[in-house]
Amino acid sequence: MTDKTSTAEIPKPPVKAPKKKTPFREWLDSVVFAVVAASLIRWLLFEPYTIPSGSMEGTLLTGDYIFVSKFHYGTRTPKTILQVPLTHQKIWFTEIPSFLDWIQLPQYRLPGFTKPKNGDVIVFNYPGCPERPDEFGGYDKYPVDLRTNYIKRCIGTPGDAVEMLEGQAYVNGKVFSNTAGMQMEYEIETNTQVNDKVFQKYGITEFGQEISAEDKTIYLVKATEQAVKDMKGLDFVKNISPLVQAKADTTNPNYNTFPYNSRLFPYNRDNFGPIIVPKAGVTIQLDEKNIAMYKGIITTFDGNDDAKYLNGQIVLNGKPITSYTFKQNYYFMMGDNRHGSDDSRFWGFVPEDHIVGKAVFVWMSIDKDGTFLNKIRWKHLFSIIR
Known part of the structure; x- marks a missing residue:
């Protein structure tokens, strides 16, 4: 004799249909995804900028x-x-x-x-x-x-070691190769007034008339070396000369240059240096010149919590120091x-x-x-x- 057993079927819970997102919710999810994706790309890979x-x-x-x-x-x-x-x-x-x-x-x-x-x-x-x-x-x-x-x-x-001599940059005593797009300020003397479109043709976007007389007109322009060469061949151009500031001319306040000590550093925009760019791990002695040149780095940018410039000295953590080791590259x-x-x-x-x-x-x-x-x-x- 065999025993037979039977089991009743257990009812399954009803399956709920997934709730459909509203158009606003779908739009919001898309915006959130776009913002997150754009933020990650902008932070990690590429970021657009405007000049x-x-x-x-x-x-x-x-x-x-x-x-x-x-x-x-x-x-x-x-x-x-x-x-x-x-x-x-x-x-x-x-x-x-x-x-x-x-x-x-x-x-x-x-x-x-x-x-x-x-x-x-x-x-x-x-x-x-x-x-x-x-x-x-x-x-x-x-x-x-x-x-x-x-x-x-x-x-x-x-x-x-960076230096400027008569408008030309030098690095470690060697000429820094100028790019084709580098431009400087020039004085152009012509025998007639020049239409703006002529300057624009040679890629000159900054120009202004300085003097206008019967026999000559002088323009101040900012131009590349190639543009100057090309304009020299124009029949109405009499002369082109670069406007390079003379060495050790510290009388013009418009050219007040870093580190703002004309006695120790008689620099200007065209004659500057040589100065040494700070390197992490390099130690310098804090003489008068080095203090004037690097005090902003020590007190502001190198992450020192208690560094001050007082009475011609650098005071670090309450004590005057005579040497300093840079913490990061510059x-x-x-x-x-x-x-x-x-x-x-x-x-x-x-x-x-x-x-x-x-x-x-x-x-x-x-x-x-x-x-x-x-x-x-x-x-x-x-x-x-x-």
Whole structure:
């Protein structure tokens, strides 16, 4: 005899159909995803920038839209984390700060595949200078990662000796090779008035009439070496001469240069140095000249919590010091528009922790003064920055 058993079927719970997202929810999810993705790409890989001024003319033009590589030199980890995404210093179209500095994280740099080199075009956070407070958002206005973005060419790397002689840059005693786009200020004497379109034809975007007389007209222009050579062949051009400031001329306050001590450093925009770019791990003796040159680094940029300049001495942690070892690398930057650039000649060195990335290419270029058909500089599009 066998026993038979039976089991009753257990009812399955009803399956709920997935709740369909509303159009608003789908839109919101898409926006959140786009913001997160854009923020990650902008932080880790590439970030777009616009060239607002002429300090890099004629390599980069006002109205150029460029991409800057973050991964060339290594991406910096976030420092100011309480910030509206995809903003810099202020909320779009307002004067409202886009950040809170209540939390400041230690900043590190992820591994990159190269280091900043002489000749690289680099975007960095403008450090400012303790001896020259200004309105451009330097050390005394914003955290490091939110200071105003500048773009210049790297002339000196850590340990280099940088010098300007009659407008020509030298690095470690050798001529720094000028790029084709580098320009300076010239005086052009002509026997007639010149139409603006003539200057524009030769890529001269900055020009102005200085003197107009019966037998001559003089223009002040900022031009490349090639443009000057080409214009010399014009029949109405009588003479072209560079406007290079004489050595040791410290009488013009417009050329007040770093480190703001004309007795020790009688420099100007065209005759400057030589000065040594600070290098991490290098120790210097703090004599009068070195204190004048590097006190801003020791007291402001090198991360010393209690460093002061008092009575001609550097006081660190309450004690005067006679030598100092630099904690990080620094760089010397200059604009290709040599006579139209506010750069290291006027405010000093760029700390390594201020470097944002390498400028790699121009993806759009708009001439605000161009006509309807010539608003876009077509030849400048998708050009590699050299």
